[in-house]
Amino acid sequence: MGNKVFHIILFLLLVMYDFLPAQMPDWSFFRDGDGNVYYFDKNGKIWTSGKPEFQYKTITVSGMDYYIRQTEELFKSHYPVEGLILIKTILAMPRSDQRIIDSQSRASSLLNTMKRLEGSRFDAYNEKASPLLYRQGEVTSVVNDIMFYSIGVPGQVTILNNRWRKSVSYRYNGILFGVRTITGKEAAGGEKFDMLIAVDAEEFAVPIKKIEDMEESLHNKTGFESIIRQTIERNDHRIISSYESTGPQKYFGFEGIYVNNKLxxxxxxxxxxxERRDLPELLKKPVFELQISRI
Known part of the structure; x- marks a missing residue:
C-alpha cells in the first residue's frame, strides 16, 4: 500500500512540474513574434520547456531570447541535436542586427562548451543537425552546412522530407520542401503550397570530372520522365534548364545541375x-541563385 501511495504522489508531482510555469503567480507569460511561448520569473530570468517543440523551425531575430534560452535547456535535458540546430542557425544568420550579434556571441560560447563536453560524439550530432532555416524580411534561407549549400526562398518554408545515406566513400542528402510565398504579409496557413523545391546533393570519394557526369547520374536516377526540357545555360560548373510536363498532370519548373569538386x-x-503569373520568376530564382561553398 505504501509503495502505491508513493507512486501516486510521484506521478502527481511530475504532472504539477510540467504545468509549473503556468501556476507561478510571480511569473509573466510571453509570446514572441515567432509564436514561441516562454516565461519570465520575478528576477527577469527566461524559462522555456526544455523539450523539442518543433522539428525544423524558421528562426527570426524576434525570437532570439527564446532560442538562446531554449538551447541551454535542450542541452541540459539531453537533446543535443535539437539544441545544435538552434545554435548553428543563429550562427549562420548575417550580422545585420545587434540582437543577432549578441546572440551569436552567446551561441558561440554554448557551441564551444558542447564540443568540449561531447568530445568524439559531437561530429555524429553535428551531421544530424541540418538543414538550418532563418528568415529576414520576406526571404527564408535554407542552409545545409554539411553539404555546403544554401538557398534563398521568397516565402515560408516547410521541410517535407530530409533523407541521408552514407557509406565509406559516399554521402547523399535529399531535401524536399514546400513554399508558401509571402506578398507584403505572411501567407495564411493551410496545406497548399505555391511550389515545391527538391535538392539532391551527393559527395563522392574523388572529384567529379565533368558536369555531364552529374547530368547522366540525374537521368539514370529518374529514368523516363514525361517532360520537355529547354536548356537555358550550360558551362563547366552548371546546367540550368526549364521544363514542362507532357502528361495529363500539367506542371512546370526549373532544374539546375551543379558540380563543386567532390560534390x-x-x-x-x-x-x-x-495558377499565377508571377510563379515563373519565383521558380527560377532558387535554381539560378543556389549558393555553394567552394571546397
Whole structure:
C-alpha cells in the first residue's frame, strides 16, 4: 500500500512540474513574434520547456531570447541535436542586427562548451543537425552546412522530407520542401503550397570530372520522365534548364545541375501550370541563385 501511495504522489508531482510555469503567480507569460511561448520569473530570468517543440523551425531575430534560452535547456535535458540546430542557425544568420550579434556571441560560447563536453560524439550530432532555416524580411534561407549549400526562398518554408545515406566513400542528402510565398504579409496557413523545391546533393570519394557526369547520374536516377526540357545555360560548373510536363498532370519548373569538386547538386522547382503569373520568376530564382561553398 505504501509503495502505491508513493507512486501516486510521484506521478502527481511530475504532472504539477510540467504545468509549473503556468501556476507561478510571480511569473509573466510571453509570446514572441515567432509564436514561441516562454516565461519570465520575478528576477527577469527566461524559462522555456526544455523539450523539442518543433522539428525544423524558421528562426527570426524576434525570437532570439527564446532560442538562446531554449538551447541551454535542450542541452541540459539531453537533446543535443535539437539544441545544435538552434545554435548553428543563429550562427549562420548575417550580422545585420545587434540582437543577432549578441546572440551569436552567446551561441558561440554554448557551441564551444558542447564540443568540449561531447568530445568524439559531437561530429555524429553535428551531421544530424541540418538543414538550418532563418528568415529576414520576406526571404527564408535554407542552409545545409554539411553539404555546403544554401538557398534563398521568397516565402515560408516547410521541410517535407530530409533523407541521408552514407557509406565509406559516399554521402547523399535529399531535401524536399514546400513554399508558401509571402506578398507584403505572411501567407495564411493551410496545406497548399505555391511550389515545391527538391535538392539532391551527393559527395563522392574523388572529384567529379565533368558536369555531364552529374547530368547522366540525374537521368539514370529518374529514368523516363514525361517532360520537355529547354536548356537555358550550360558551362563547366552548371546546367540550368526549364521544363514542362507532357502528361495529363500539367506542371512546370526549373532544374539546375551543379558540380563543386567532390560534390554534385541537382535542384528542381515545381508548380502547377497556369495558377499565377508571377510563379515563373519565383521558380527560377532558387535554381539560378543556389549558393555553394567552394571546397
Amino acid at each position: 554534385g547538386y541537382i535542384i528542381r522547382t515545381i508548380a502547377p501550370v497556369g
